[in-house]
Amino acid sequence: MSAPFDVRHRIRWKASVALAGVLASPTAAVWAGSAPLDIVTVVKRIQDAALRRSFAGTYVVSHGGHMTSSRITHYCDGRDQIERIEALDGQMRQVYRHNDTVHVFWPGTRTALIEQRELVGRFPAPLQPGDGTRLDQYELLPADDERIAGHATQVVVLRPRDHLRYARRLWLERRTGLLVRWDLLNERGEVLESASFSDLQLNVKPSPQTLLQEMHRLDGYKVNKPVYTATSLDSEGWTLSASVPGFEVRRTVRRPMAPGVARTAAPVGSAASTTGEPGATMLQAVYSDGLTHVSVFIEPFVATLHKREVPATLGSTSALSRRNGDWWITAVGAVPVAALQQFVDGLARRKP
Structure with a gap:
């Protein structure tokens, strides 16, 4: 994917x-x-x-x-x-x-x-x-x-x-x-x-x-099976400064980035970021209000890739991206853009 x-x-x-x-x-x-x-x-x-x-x-x-x-x-x-x-x-x-x-x-x-x-x-x-x-x-x-x-x-x-x-x-x-x-x-x-x-x-x-x-008939197929590592925003140095009414985090994982992107946008300090090899990861936090979901992705900012900060919408599903220092934050969900705005604006890097 x-x-x-x-x-x-x-x-x-x-x-x-x-x-x-x-x-x-x-x-x-x-x-x-x-x-x-x-x-x-x-x-x-x-x-x-x-x-x-x-x-x-x-x-x-x-x-x-x-x-x-x-x-x-x-x-x-x-x-x-x-x-x-x-x-x-x-x-x-x-x-x-x-x-x-x-x-x-x-x-x-x-x-x-x-x-x-x-x-x-x-x-x-x-x-x-x-x-x-x-x-x-x-x-x-x-x-x-x-x-x-x-x-x-x-x-x-x-x-x-x-x-x-x-x-x-x-x-x-x-x-x-x-x-x-x-x-x-x-x-x-x-x-x-x-x-x-x-x-x-x-x-x-x-x-x-x-x-x-x-x-399970996978013979002859090139299989992509991403490995997810359970984590939390807090342990990764992030916090949602103000909760979005009705939404609660359901799961947070560190997941691999697409291979072509991994070579360009490896996390700062990772082996991949210095060698250019695959292995770069991003964070995904999944929020729910009991009916719908919002996924928030956090990945390293790359100027040649991350240029669009205006909302994109297809049908009911919208996405909104925003630069946050060295990071690029994207919120995606079948919710109004106003909800996504609260997620991307509320995420903050926790001070050491």
């Missing part, structure tokens, strides 16, 4: 594996024959459906004036999740996931990437202690029910209480709670990004053994 300062590639990557307009008045959302729900219950229902249901279908994503479609096969037995996503448009690409391990294949170039999903982000983010409070940054509103891909759905809107996140409109299959469509809306109710099944089969029975065999 290319380095995070390649903003367009980073935005497209997040859009490719990211698998809500008029906002209703605030009243309690209710499933048929059930009690009113809160936002935590809705999020748990979506997650439980993905953990307990096998399904297959065609998934269409529209963002930034572009539309892509993929064929998804999802297997789950209540413990393991195995998934295959085949791109139907553009360059051939196959994505396999076994729980949190992701294999991405590009058959045309015979290259493959193995990465952990928690660094890519997911929706909704896995619930952790304290997320109920962070989810209070959104208000749960009901909307009119609709049929999607032949399935009756319950529709809800998650409206943000501030300007640091987007609204989401969600379509949940009424019986199972499976998320079959979602829209991301700006403050004017305009759709920034939309993803939906155009056809969907529930309770299919794909062969997990076949999917795993395909996932």
Whole structure:
């Protein structure tokens, strides 16, 4: 994968594996024959459906004036999740996931990437202690029910209480709670990004053994398997001077830079910085508010590479970069630029 300062590639990557307009008045959302729900219950229902249901279908994503479609096969037995996503448009690409391990294949170039999903982000983010409070940054509103891909759905809107996140409109299959469509809306109710099944089969029975065999068929491929080292901003000499409301750091890692960049932009003081050999690394801190993610990357500043400080946006995903002394900081996420601004402005090098 290319380095995070390649903003367009980073935005497209997040859009490719990211698998809500008029906002209703605030009243309690209710499933048929059930009690009113809160936002935590809705999020748990979506997650439980993905953990307990096998399904297959065609998934269409529209963002930034572009539309892509993929064929998804999802297997789950209540413990393991195995998934295959085949791109139907553009360059051939196959994505396999076994729980949190992701294999991405590009058959045309015979290259493959193995990465952990928690660094890519997911929706909704896995619930952790304290997320109920962070989810209070959104208000749960009901909307009119609709049929999607032949399935009756319950529709809800998650409206943000501030300007640091987007609204989401969600379509949940009424019986199972499976998320079959979602829209991301700006403050004017305009759709920034939309993803939906155009056809969907529930309770299919794909062969997990076949999917795993395909996932691990790496012969003939040049495999990139980045090694991540768990760390923290504090131990790396950084601090976020003011927390961004609702967001909490989920993981911080030191990760390798792209080989071509590593020879040019090795960390100050590293062996790679003096020898010009691969081995340069950067920091990635992943933040979440319980629904969406923001990744913050910190890497050495290189004048010939790092020139763009204005925001770049594709659909709902934006990136903002800023020089900080000898360092280049980039924040990327499906959030308004105002949120990214708080991340890049708040990061400071800790005094010795």
